[in-house]
Amino acid sequence: MSDKILLEMKDICKNFPGVKALDNVSLSVREGTVHALMGENGAGKSTLMKCLFGIYEKDSGQIFLEGKEVSFKNPKDALEKGVAMVHQELNQALKRSVMDNMWLGRYPKYAGFITSEKKMYTETMEIFKTLGIDTNPKEIMSRMSVAQRQMVEIAKAVSYDAKIIVLDEPTSSLTEKEVEHLFRIIDMLKRRGCGIIYISHKMEEILKISDDITVMRDGTHVITAPAEQMTIDKIIKYMVGRELSQWFPPKTNRPGDIALEVKNLSSRYTNVKDVSFNVRKGEIVGFAGLAGAGRTEVVENIFGISERLSGEIFLDGKKVENKNASDSIKNGFALLTEERRATGIFGILDICENTTISNLKNYRKMLVLSDRQRKKDTEWAIKSMKIKAPGQKTQIRLLSGGNQQKVILGRWLLTNPEVLMLDEPTRGIDVGAKYEIYQLIIEMAAKGKAVIMVSSELPELIGVCDRIYVMSGGRIVGEVSANDTSQEEIMSLASKFA
Amino acid sequence: MNSLQRYKAMDAIQRKNARKDFLINNSLYIFLIAAVVVIQCLRPNFLSPASIVNIISLSAANLPIALGIAGAIILTGTDLSAGRIVGAVACVCATLLQMSGYPNKMFPGLDPLPLPVVFLIAIALGALVGVINGFCTAKFNLHPFIVTLSTQLIVYGALLMYLMIGNNNGQSVSGLDSSYTNFITGSILSIGSTPIPNFVWYAIVVTLIMWFIWNKTSFGKNMFAVGSNPEAANVSGVNVKRTITLVFMLAGIMYGITGFIEAARIGSNTAATGVNYELDAIAACVIGGVSFAGGIGKIRGVIIGVVLLRLIFVGLTALSIDSNMQYIIKGLIILIACAVDMRKYLVRR
Structure with a gap:
């Protein structure tokens, strides 16, 4: 963990017709840390990440990657400059094989246009081995479970050798065991010096793995604080904007016949x-x-x-x-x-x-x-x-x-x-x-x-x-x-x- | 473990399911063989060399256009302009290659151009319309059904105007130079006493090139990825708009090649040349398992689809079935073949 800032997003604004989706939001990610981004649905987390990744064009504000100002025109641009992302909705070509998906957009080639299946296979195997994933690279995506697809998507993001990796709700369809697996991968990435932006609704998870936490509400920045200073109740208070006294309503039903x-x-x-x-x-x-x-x-x-x-x-x-x-x-x-x-x-x-x-x-x-x-x-x-x-x-x-x-x-x-x-x-x-x-x-x-x-x-x-x-x-x-x-x-x- | 050993290791229910899956997965081949057997029994002449060559050459003539349209279908699109493009290219090729001194020659002062030049013009013309199709689809986010519905009208109008030029005055274009017709319909090889026309070889070469493009190039893989999930392709750094444009351009080139072959194969070309070819081509693609859901399709499937469709057409004629009835039977066969083939992709639950 260090104090070197890898990525800095400054005063980002984004308007959609009739909605102010992002209002002067700032976020900075340190080298070798996990920065959790929290907020209710519609708080603007995904919008902020899409502005970073070049899917949306920001209206105003600046983004600095390792001190240099960047503005990605499209995802390809972002990927090439060292920002990778696991999207909330699994964005995969389900009718294609695992390795086709892994190398989509950057197939290994000879002579400039002929794709090398062999290289795709061996390199996919290599990545899976380092990450401890047990999946056949030639399997068709649609025949695999959602959790397996999710792991492939994570492996893909890792394989870009990116400095910044955005994980947007990566655990929504993972079981306990796979979540542990993911956390081991994240630890490895931290040791490599990557900065990770982690979006999730699962509070326990967030407190377990993140170093910093930023909470957003209604398109605005609410607070950024070190994770050890946060509790679940505090985070919820910041997210909802009010105290939530009870998790569950009183039970009034009486079972009969x-x-x-x-x-x-x-x-x-x-x-x-x-x-x-x-x-x-x-x-x-x-x-x-x-x-x-x-x-x-x-x-x-x-x-x-x-x-x-x-x-x-x-x-x-x-x-x-x-x-x-x-x-x-x-x-x-x-x-x-x-x-x-x-x-x-x-x-x-x-x-x-x-x-x-x-x-x-x-x-x-x-x-x-x-x-x-x-x-x-x-x-x-x-x-x-x-x-x-x-x-x-x-x-x-x-x-x-x-x-x-x-x-x-x-x-x-x-x-x-x-x-x-x-x-x-x-x-x-x-x-x-x-x-x-x-x-x-x-x-x-x-x-x-x-x-x-x-x-x-x-x-x-x-x-x-x-x-x-x-x-x-x-x-x-x-x-x-x-x-x-x-x-x-x-x-x-x-x-x-x- | 090979499939036979695996089959032996199964219990009775698994075996029943495996047999069912085998029938469904290979339904096209089974249908193909059954059709040949039935027709052969009723008409013993059916499997003569002449008849086989006939089916092969009819299939070869239709293969490039089907391969082009298959790309559009893989992108969850379609292409209604294919037939008109074939017709337009055919007429242009014919007018540039009319023999010297032929009465009604469109350009009386023009000697027949060298074949390679005309071939390149054919490809360029097809590619041009293809690029327009692809560009409008990609840039304006229009469904190719709408785009190609429009371009086929534009191409048809332009063709009618073209046919009024010079001495032609809207008549059919014939009297082609013998170097051209020999190049396309001449023969260097025969089965028995039946010559195989040269364009069969050209269709084979085109098919091999397309197989390579589909399976071995990044463009081909991008095409399948965009057809399967354009959003995923985009966030993975694929230039989706360029891929779409290129797929339609490649399709246009295929129509250009079809037109170049078709002009000489038919000999006398009019504005009606190529009409409705796209419908046969689309039918062949879907019979061959190129799915309208996008992202699924194989060159092998397209070939089988084209051959099967021609086999049916030729077979029905060989059985001397009433031509009105033939339409009904064709329609039913396309429907049934696709319904059976679709079962492969159904997720049962």
Whole structure:
């Protein structure tokens, strides 16, 4: 660790039409250190990094790399001058091989234009060996798990031999073991003298590996301080701009009779094997497990969007088939999907369309949809979910992640489900909005709905659920009561077949 | 472990799945063989040297244009201007190579130009329209469907005007110089007593060059990367706009070559030359597994697609099926072939 400043960003401003995305933000990174950049979604962290990397053009301000002023015209320019970045959304050509992705934009060549597959292969192997990554360079990206792809992306950033490496939420899809692996890589980079900018929402992680912490809020710089002077509570206070007294709302739901009973469920194409469990009315049941444990696959299978090999589903003692999504909705099931942007929202459609899309048959008179009733229901959703939006006609893609999620929750509540399945309901959502989502989940349970909640964040499972099933390798390996369990107990169960 | 040993090590369900996967993954080849067998049984003359050479030469004539369009499809685009470009280039080549003293010669005072010069003009003309297609697609962020819908009209209008020049007055251009027709349709090799026209060799050379470009150059790899995920290519330092422009330029060059061959192959060229060639070419690409989802496609697939399509056309005629019925059968075959092929890429869950 030294005090030599590697990168200095000074008074950066960036305006988008109608929004001041960055307002005089400064950031400096010392040689051989990790500088954590924190803030809620929309605070401007990614925008700042995109200005550095040449994806956006800054309106004003200066950037100095090792004392020399630079202004990168495009990512290629940045990469050549020694700035590499792991992007938040995995930017990869999934239909191509690992090594094609590693060397994209800088293929080793002979004669100036003929690519050398052999060199690509051996050099990829070499990099993987130094970093301890066990992946076949010739594997096609789309056949690998998200975590493996993430590691490839990290290896790629390292392979540029850059002085500054930006990691934008690198651990969002990594398991505990891989996070440890990443931290070892970061340690190695620090020893090489790299400066690392680390963006993450995971507080424990940040405090563990960073040397300096900068917090941003609403496009402005709030504070920069050494990590040892920070605590989780302090960081959150700076991020949210107010004290957050409680992490989880009080539990008001009371579990009743058994509503949903699943017996010996197995899937045809995914790894779900012999899964049996039940959920009571008014109960929130959590599903914990590592990435690839089969939690998403279970709820998707119950909802009829993945093929069932065997097993039975009973709702209130009556057998249901749930052959496909529309059948499941008719039977009183609802599924909030894991990937909000890919399978949740209709980005360019407005809030009203997004709220009522699963329930259109209830608005139909003869062949015509009743706009009045749809507006009324949307109004109800906006009010009861506390959705912050200019109006019903606002395109949903313009809302924050938390508000988008509330719209989708509203969509499913309008179908009046008995069983509400929520897959990672707070992924990519601000700390403040998470609390409101928890509150909504508990309220729904209090109204007697059976709630299933899949989540990778153990604290929220323990804080919100009544019971938690732990999955590993497609099977249920344990059931714990949220009152008397610990993260350690759940983790040790979860790694049984991993 | 080879695939046979692996198969033996499987249990019954795995074996069933493996057999199913094998059928799906090789459906095109199986279909190709089945089609040949069926037609051969019904029409024993079908596999005569004459008929085989016919299919090969028809395929060769259509191969370059399909290889060009395949690039556009890999970029999740398409190219509607291909046929018109082929037609325009064909007419230009024909007018520059009409034999001296031919009545109605468009440029009576002009001796036939040297072949290499005309060839370069053909390539340049195709490349020019291709660059315009690519530039508009890349620069203005337009879908190539729109861009090429426009350029094909412009090319067609320009061609009609061109055909009014001199003594031609809008008639078909024929009376080509024998050096030209010999170069294209002459033969240096025969199967049995059936000569193989020279342009088959040219198509093979073009295919080899394209295979090399697709698989061995950074431009080729960039093309697949941009088709698979343009944003990823951009942040990895690939010049996406230049790649798109070059892909369309290369496609244009392929159409130029097709036009150069087509003019001599047909002999008498009009403004209708090349019309709808792009549709056959697109059909051949998708049959051959070049995916409209982008980033997926192989030269091998394009070749099989082109051959399969020609085989069907020739086969249906050989079976003396009513020509109206032929359209319906062609449509169905394209539909079924693509539906079966698509199963390879489906993620089952």
